[in-house]
Every structure is written in structure tokens, then in C-alpha cells.
Amino acid sequence: MQSAQLNLAAPANRIDDVAQQVYNVIGAVNGIVENSTVTQGASGGYAQFQLSIPSGSLGEAMTRLSSLNYATVLSRTDASQDITDQYGAAQRALADARALRTSLLKQLAAATTTEQVDSLKAQIHDAEASISSDEATLARLNHSVNFSQLSLEVTSRSAPAPVTHGGGGFGIGRAAHDAGRVLTVAAGLALIVLAAITPIALVAALAWWVGAALRRRRREQALDSA
Numbered sequence: 133m134q135s136a137q138l139n140l141a142a143p144a145n146r147i148d149d150v151a152q153q154v155y156n157v158i159g160a161v162n163g164i165v166e167n168s169t170v171t172q173g174a175s176g177g178y179a180q181f182q183l184s185i186p187s188g189s190l191g192e193a194m195t196r197l198s199s200l201n202y203a204t205v206l207s208r209t210d211a212s213q214d215i216t217d218q219y220g221a222a223q224r225a226l227a228d229a230r231a232l233r234t235s236l237l238k239q240l241a242a243a244t245t246t247e248q249v250d251s252l253k254a255q256i257h258d259a260e261a262s263i264s265s266d267e268a269t270l271a272r273l274n275h276s277v278n279f280s281q282l283s284l285e286v287t288s289r290s291a292p293a294p295v296t297h298g299g300g301g302f303g304i305g306r307a308a309h310d311a312g313r314v315l316t317v318a319a320g321l322a323l324i325v326l327a328a329i330t331p332i333a334l335v336a337a338l339a340w341w342v343g344a345a346l347r348r349r350r351r352e353q354a355l356d357s358a
Contacts, residue, residue, distance in 0.1 A: 142289065166184055232262075
């Protein structure tokens, strides 16, 4: 026996659309909607389905339901249960009840007193009630084997908050941005100052070199004259 649970999320204004797609998928795989609840409003929505799917089509149904328009999968659970022992016990109980009824009917046919007849009729009534119960159990187990149970829920999700750019608020992002601008401006000023100072420094260095050369030349001339 197989069963599954599927949880989906969809925009609040698309719950009805998703629900209609669920009905379409279940109809396409010859499934049964055991019960359903669909609610959609301006502030939210919700849908719940209890479904019976032919066991051979459960995989296809789950794949299609997981790919509905406007919906995303939140969780998916698959389970299975071995009911071989339950099925065998129900078959044996039904066979025993039918055999008892057959025996009681034979005894009833041979009864000779009113008391025997009344007692046998009561026992036959109980045997027939057991037969009905065992047949219902087998029918339920057969349905469980042939049809898988699927619980499907669709919940509404909120739209993501828009990203805000600019504004008067202060935050880490804005602080980093402002700090970057300050560093950029400072670097620009440093380059301007450096560009202004460099020619002056070159002129000063040249004047010093010329002066040093003249002083050295004078000393040499003075030495030659001596």
C-alpha cells in the first residue's frame, strides 16, 4: 500500500488557479477527489485535498503536481506499507464465516424444535454480519492496494519585499558607499597636490645643482691662481 504527501506554495491570488490544475491532473490520471477545501482571499489563501490515485499512476501524478504553474514544492513525502498479513487474515476470516453459515443452514434444515430453529437463526444472523464485515475489510484493502492515498496542501506565500535604493536611512551599505566616496575624493586631491608640487620640486633641485656647480668652479679657479 502506497501513500504520499505533497506541500506546495503559491501566490495568494493564484490559489484558485493552482486548485483547478490539481483537479485537471487528478482527472487525467483517473484519480478520485475524496474531499477538498479551497479558500482564496486578498490577504492569503489555502487549499487542501485528500486524493485517491491509481497506484500505477502515482509517480506520474506526483511529477505533474510538482510542476504546476504558479506553485513551488515545499516538501514531498512518499511512504509504503506491507498489508500482506492483513489481507490474508481478512480472507481467512471471511472463509471461516461463510463455512459457519453453510453449516448452520444445514443444521437449520434438520432442526425439529422451535428452540433449535430460533437459536440457529440467531447464529446465522451473526455469521452473516461477520461475512459483511469481512467483505468490507477486503474491499477496503483491495482499494488500498489499487489506489494510493495522496494528501495535498497548497499554502499562500507573500511576495518578496522590494529592494529599496537611496532614501534618508542610514545603514552599513550606505556607510560603505559614503566612505568609498570620501576615499575617492581624498585620493583625487592627493594627486592634484602632487601634480602641483612636482614642478616646484624639480626647479628647486635644478637651482641647487647649478649653485653647487658654480661654487665648485670658483674654488677650482682660486686654486689655479694660487
